[in-house]
Amino acid sequence: MSESKTIAIIGAGIVGVSAAVWLQRDGHDVVLIDKEGPGEGTSHGNGGVLASCSIVPVTVPGLLKKAPKMLLSPSQPLFLKWGYLPKLVPWLMRYLRHANASDVDRIASALTPIIGDSLNDHKALAEGTIAERWIVPSDYLFLYENRAHFEGDAFGWEIRRKHGFHWEELEGKAFQAYDPVFSEDIGFAAKLADHGHITDPGRYVKDLAAHVEANGGKIMRANVEDVVRENGQVAGVRAGGETIACDTAIVTAGVWSGPLAKRLGVSVPLESERGYHIELVEPSAMPRSPVMVAAGKFVATPMDGRIRLAGIVEFGGLDAAPSRAPFDLMRKNARAAFPGVTWKEEVEWMGHRPAPADSIPIIGDVPGIKGAYMGFGHHHVGLTGGPKTGRLLAQMIAGRTPNTDMSVYAPSRFTT
Template sequence: MTKVAVIGAGIVGVSTAAWALRDGHEVVLIDKQGPGEGTSYGNAGMLASCSIVPVSVPGLARKAPKMLFDPRQPLFLKWGYLPKVAPWLIQFLKNANPADTQRIAAALAEITADSIGEHRAVAEGTPAADYIVPSDYVFAYRDREHYAGDAFGWGIRKKHGYEWEVLEGDAVQAYDPALAKDIRCLVRVPGHGFISDPGAYVKALAAHVVGEGAQLVTGTAEGIVQENGRVTGVRVDGETIAADAVVIALGAWSAPLARSLGLTVPLESERGYHLELYGVNQMPKSPTSVIAGKFVATPMAGRLRLAGIVEFGGLDAPPSRRPVALLEENIRTAMPGLTWTEQREWLGHRPSLPDSLPMIGEVPKVKGAFLGFGHQHVGLTCGPRTGRLLAQLLSGRKPNVDMAAFAPSRFTTGAQP
């Protein structure tokens, strides 16, 4: 039996702990705030298996500057942060071409596939399972021409086996009366799902893991202890917790610990906002991606959550006002009959790498050190699958996935930001 320290109690870390425990390992779960308090709390809640097309699609380099100067577009930048983020953005935009988009999508398809099944597997027999809701995932377009503009992305999905139905005209409102009448084209992708309360879901799963024997430590992981190129422990608030292996799953905060293991990781925060509406008079029938506003409206327990928006500004800057205002404007346009009695706002950090792929695997030259972060917009979707893969690696088993695309070593050569 191996003693495994999992640093980070979001969906990736908790899933890793759950699968490692089932494999017979002793598990210590470490988090500064406790389970489900970070990005795993505030995401859109979607189990979006079909979300394999990265943001860095062809043409983005041309469109992005215009988007930054248009207050109606969901891309924001704190301009004082530009010198720091510019090298990352250059690397990111280099992938905005057909060949790299296809490559990235093929890799993502390996870990997004059957997301709802992966969540059911990790949550089976636990109270967390009650939060998993099967559903369609729908994409709302102005009209057929608007939908046709995304043909490249839909072609990638078709290549990877996804199927969908296109509804037009009055069939859109027949499917979902809450949608505005000028939304005349709806793409319905079956076989998806959502989490009705992401924060509570991760907390419930973590509580089950602790109940099954894992140790939960609330504290700050300050460094990885090594001897002769092998992990021997983790320093937490000045104390050393002995461990034979460690998994770093701290999302956007993972880079410093990775750096202590000899890896310079070009990790950036895509700051994401959500707006929750309480006391609503109607809900969308299914989680809905409103393409014109590039946000997702997800019906959750007791509220409607709107999430989307990308802002570059680092981990420490305070929230901006305009992104939340844009979410409110966009939902009033997409669902004009919607009313609510209370709203709450939130800012979180999507951990993103320039190639839009997470790091999943063992650190070169440090035996027993593993990484599991960088899932950008699909962290909740891929969390249980990532945890299962990491547990397999911890147990010395070879996953049935080509892990090269996710290798922690992939940024160690050449000029990187």
């Protein structure tokens, strides 16, 4: 590496903290700036699965036909705050335009290099830090009522097969033998090996940030208002009423990246896809591995002293309070999926997934501004893709050529 830089990273979720770890290993000075502190937002509340196989976007063919029925049914995992609809429409029109086979294939091809080897990406990121303790290699299972139910998802499974994913099919008693915690109404499972999960995502990100700080990095709790430029080059960031001098700035603030990106000339069509979780504290039994329950479109992940149920899609913007119906639906679905399990208490959470209209993350340098970079917009797979995204950004900042075609993620696709 030719020179050591001072790098301001705006947003201390999994992407920002991953970038900080890799940049420090390259010998740079890093400043992590976040309005809430490390690991407090979506990086705290996600499903915890290192879901390498989750390369199939929501926008599959037929979505347009199904969505209205889903919105009107209280038993479907799609919700909308109807008062938000006028604001949502421009983004929604662009989003739904991608609900076709060729775009799904293109999106899956873009996601695979970012998330396709997540367990190893996390192991490499956390190596030698106390955060290693939270990484658990595991299977990841998709659960269905029966084989016909599974075959209804054939389109998505064919995309996974095309990108090198393999699975074992467990039917009836074979699945019950694998994990008897689940209802006998679940008669089919697709089991993918070589996945993993994080048993406390919030603590994991905090431990990685603590490692950055212990190695000389600075952590600031402040709201970043702008990136300061001089002669087309980043000179600092304005945060909490002061200017922090830096050579390079990276916007990794998840769904809150939009306004800052716009100031840098990149207008990303970005929405909050509100996600919910319920934690079942001190359960009487744990699932053996994380699972996606296809009927309810929710993930159940064994964590440290609790099961986390996560999922649901709700559109309603950044400001509205959580809705009750998503929590109620997840609770009902959980009782149906593992009817024999009891628990001592529940913890509820709602957060914001950063959803770009084309379902492809924004990763790379900002056109026309030397030293400005972006890394956000990972939809449902931020935890899964965070370490690889951080490593790719570090490579680009060092002037090394990543072994991934970065053009598909380039911020330039949204320049104003």
